[in-house]
Amino acid sequence: MILWMKHLACCLGHTHCRRVSQQVLHGHGTIFALSSGHGRSGVAVIRVSGPSTSESLRQMVRRIPPPRKAVLRRIYFPQSSEAIDKGLVLWFPGPKSFTGEDCAEFQVHGGPAVVTAMLDALAELPGFRHAEAGEFTKRAYMNEQLDLTEVEGLSDLISAETEAQRRQALRQMEGDLGNMYMTWRRRIIKCLANVEAYIDFSEDENIEDDVLDHARSEVQVMIEEMKGHLHDNRRGERLRSGVRVAIIGEPNVGKSSLLNALCQRPAAIVSPIAGTTRDVVETALNIGGYPVLLSDTAGLRETGDAVEKEGVRRAIERAEQADIKIILVDASKFSSAYTNCDVDKFVRDHLYDLGVMGGTQHDDNEAERLMPDGGDAVQPEEDRQTLLVVNKCDLVPSWTPDFPPGDVATATVSCTTGEGMEHFINLLAERVKRGCGNPLSGNPSLTKARHRHHLTRCVSHLESYFSVEQETDIVLSAQQLRKAARELGKITWKISSEDILDVIFKDFCIGK
Template sequence: MIGFNRLVSTNDTIFALSSGRPPAAIAVVRLSGPRAGDALKALIGRLPAPRQAALARVRDPVSQEILDEALALWFPGPNSETGEDVAELQLHGGRAVIAGVLAALGRIEGLRPAEAGEFTRRAFDSGKLDLTAVEGLADLIGAETRAQRRQAFQQLKGLLGQKAESWRQRLTEALALVEARIDFSDEADVPEDLVRPALDVARQLRGEIAEALAGAARGERLRDGLVVAIAGPPNAGKSMLLNRLARREAAIVSPIPGTTRDVIEVHLDLDGYPVTLLDTAGIRDSDDPVEQEGVRRARERAAAADLVLWVVDAGDPGVALPPGEPGQALWLVANKIDGMNSNNSNTFISDAGVHTFRISAKTGLDVNSLFEALAGYAAKSFAGEPSLVTRDRHRRALTDTQAALDRALAEGPAGREDIIAEELRLAARSLGRLTGRVDVEDILDVIFRDFCIGK
């Protein structure tokens, strides 16, 4: 079992509210551990048939006061989510009901409230989920759009984990060949050439890993969403445009230049693809230290964005484009075209040489074409099969594996067998770290940190 480096025992029975913030129609309280069955009996007087919902009065075990009427479920281990005995109560989701039931559970010997992520941690410790599936679970709960949900579900179902595990097994077999060659090198009946087939396996694996890595950038970006920054000179209507695209009054709009200071962030779901839209301070020189800081933040966030919408007042004779970052898309948005007639249109804007939109954030005129272009841009960025590799951690484990395979391959069939064996071992170890089979103490806390209590 993987060590649990907190000051709590893994043998305790844990409980928590696993559903969202009350009040709500229903609240789910879960228990996991050796005393889950006893605790359920203490509350409802019996143990329901395994995996069948039972309607039951929930009583305080000491005072016998009725706390609620609930659905109770009983999942004896190991066929449960955590692998331990698990009990679940579906209560009415009122604050006092929940508080009463949690307090009653807390008074039962051997029970304690769960730490954040502890149910999932137990599922991992009992081998129910590998580490990539744990990450998939976190992503599924965090998923805000259809594309994120699909990718997270695939991860939760262990697609990357299974692939990594099968690669690791093939490597172990290849390693056995090389080791046989080393151990029995002076015996006559060991075939001469065991190293060559082992290296063939290494070469094949290398190709398959490269294929999985090809979608990595897309997979990682899908978790975070594309970042689109609205930037430009003060008073151009950036905040009004953000509000229009977000369909709510997220940012303050005013005729005073220099209104926006902090970066305002809204999350959009564009046809299933996640986009984080940023409104930033109008860029200009200022003596006001607060505005200066706003401009600094605006520049920083715009520089890191995937796409910049450079918003200008279409009637402003002095429009100019920003320098732009290498590899970054920039669209020019000429705003405030309402009330303008076509003959005072700015020639700079027509000749800017970048993708240009003429809109009115105020009336909404042609904002739709910008919206559709954004959706198209997102769809193009995420086109293709859901990626297996969705995190920096996965990418690093796989590139480490490839590097070790490369070093083994560089030795060649006539190379030193001990070096080849060592590199194959290292490659297998990197794959083991990916699924959490080996050597993961240091990363567990980082991964489980993302989880909340009750998960």
């Protein structure tokens, strides 16, 4: 019976089936949990949701307060009538609540003994149980209070550590991304309705002759819109997970010192001995309100030491994966090598010497791929994310670099004295911001690989619509539109498997 109900919900995918699925999977149980943070605090919030929520108020508060109004009440154990605490109580009758069910919140003092007593008291009530991780949000989804993109936005908002992450997550939680996908889905369904009307009524001449032309034109417009959304250089995903920045260079140019200066703590060991750093040292930073994963890497050089050789391999691998590469060079060596005012060529040659470009000779195509101004590169936006940093400028006081405008972004610093660090940080922050974009401007960005997967499949089905949209294959073309609409539906709520729900909700904290 349970398997049949799951199958029914998956096949039909409408409101009733989502609620039936919710009842099958979770029964009619009432759940409760501590929704505020664990540990000693001034106030703790215990949330309750489910059909018996009102019973918890009757037995523990003695009466149900007015809806959506905070009232100060003494709270009791249900069995012994012993007082637990005196706190604020709120009552949210469904469906006007977070989960869409009857909900209540107890705001009590945040001492561990009070919280434990409250949870024990709720556990005494028949049909009440502790909530699983993410179960409140899962019930909100099942009761159509949130779609899947809003659920994911809420999860990102809880996890946000920087201002830009907060802005992006809030925008997604408020439905901007889901609304855009659902608008596309409605447009596809409208095209599908026109095509099916043509199939059913064209022989009776009860339908306009150009109905297929309108559908074809609309599908082409949507393909261009979706491709534009997909070709965003993964800004939203990069902002959500952090911009990967790798510091690369020869041994003893100050890579670990630069990492420590940016972190403002001794995150990496600094030593005059070449080859001190053998592995990748990574730390998370907030630069200009954007998340950054900064990596210090092993010095790049030929070595016979097996451990150091592995460190060099990992350094090159991290450089290839990085969104921004900081190429660090020694000022004394750079001042003698930099003679022709061509920073681009210097960086290309230096990358080749370090082994980052690979190959046995200079490869202009590879140089263009790695260099910021490398012509018609495949990913020009990402190619511009290379910084040349000249360190130890305090050791060459007589040298004053004069970098011509338009060359690769360059900064001169001294990790010892701090000279030039402010300019370098501003330069890095500008590159990080460019890589992530402004989360509040334009259309909302893709934030999940899951969205990208389904949207790519949707575009593929829409393109297939043209290849089969002929008189003899009009039925097959309609099927492509159905598949396209189904892929968009999987992003928001019309899904084909309960498994995806477990993936989405598994990382939520208890009480949310």
